[in-house]
Amino acid sequence: MNELERLRHAMRVTERPDAALDLAAVLREGRRLRTRRRIAGAGAATLAAGLAGVVVVVAVGVPRPGGPAPGERPPPVAVAPPSAGVSPPVERSLEPTPPPTVARDVPPPKAxxxxxxxxxxxxxxxxxxxxxxxxxxxxxxxxxxxxxxxxxxxxxxxxxxxxxxxxxxxxxxxxxxxxxxxxxxxxxxxxxxxxxxxxxxxxxxxxxxxxxxxxxxxxxxxxxxxxxxxxxxxxxxxxxxxxxxxxxxxxxx
Structure with a gap:
């Protein structure tokens, strides 16, 4: 069994409902394969990086009994950008209200x-x-x-x-x-x-x-x-x- 087959075998183990994820084995095989393939050239390095990305997704997606280990950071939360087509609030200039008209200098009623x-x-x-x-x-x-x-x-x-x-x-x-x-x-x-x-x-x-x-x-x-x-x-x-x-x-x- 070569390195790639061992890595695939380690990942398939996680597909069985009664199997526990051996994250150390998966990462170890991934590192070994990545190290060997890096020597082969740019194309092999790209394949290794893609496989490493798959490993990360599997590790995040499978819940671990008892919750996350102490000191482990929770996965980042993505914040969606504002929906397209929603206009930002329009700033309105508030004109000062004119004072009420007051009648001045009106002569008093004639008795x-x-x-x-x-x-x-x-x-x-x-x-x-x-x-x-x-x-x-x-x-x-x-x-x-x-x-x-x-x-x-x-x-x-x-x-x-x-x-x-x-x-x-x-x-x-x-x-x-x-x-x-x-x-x-x-x-x-x-x-x-x-x-x-x-x-x-x-x-x-x-x-x-x-x-x-x-x-x-x-x-x-x-x-x-x-x-x-x-x-x-x-x-x-x-x-x-x-x-x-x-x-x-x-x-x-």
Whole structure:
């Protein structure tokens, strides 16, 4: 039996299910054959290298009882390249979002009639109430709203809260929208509103007690009564439990 036959015999032994791979014999015969064939020239060297490659594949493919020997490195793991035709992520330039348009230097609404001075002061400004024109789509009988603002010493106005009806008529008899301040801290707005009719007294109820409002008639229409509650009597933003208007004889309107 020559060297090549012995190498083939050593490899065929591994094909039997009950045979253990004699890796040392296979490698030994492979080395011997490779050494002998190397002398024969380039063609023989190529054959020996191919056979040695087969030996390596067999050694990796056959599991060894008890797992790999201590210190033995696991076979390398091949990582597939990205699939053809998959485009890399596209980098998008993020344009800065333009700032929102802010209306500046807009003149304050023109007051209809005279301003009503509440007697409340915020520094040099005085708290005033006044009516302004409004437009509610689909509600033609609502054309005025009541504003709570501040008037500076130079006469300029700053509107803090504006209330108006959103249905019906702004001149119908009775109470209309009431303004509550739930946000101001530096210049709180006293609770306010207006009543249409011959009211001489307006009383609010809160926590079981009665609080009288201050009254002033609108210079444009004397049937419209502007009212507000002193901050010392009703904390701005505190909700009323009820409100009543009475005429000069005390009759409830």
């Amino acid at each position: 209809l009639g005279r301003l009503v001075d509440s007697g409340v002061r915020h520094g040099d400004d005085r708290r005033v109430y006044y009516f302004v024109r409004v437009a509610v789509p689909g509600v033609p009988k609502v054309s005025i709203g009541l504003a709570a603002g501040r008037q500076a010493p130079d006469g300029s106005l700053t509107t803090d809260i504006l209330v108006n009806d959103v249905e019906g008529s702004d001149r119908s008899a009775g109470f209309h929208e009431i303004g509550y301040d739930e946000r101001s801290a530096a210049a709180p707005v006293p609770t306010f509103g207006y009543f249409v009719g011959p009211a001489q007294r307006i009383t609010g109820a809160v926590d079981g007690r009665q609080v009288d409002a201050r009254l002033a008639r609108w210079s444009v229409d004397k049937q419209v009564v502007i009212f507000w509650f002193e901050p010392t009597q009703l904390t701005p933003g505190e909700r009323l439990d009820g409100i009543i208007a009475r005429d000069s004889s005390g009759r409830r309107l």
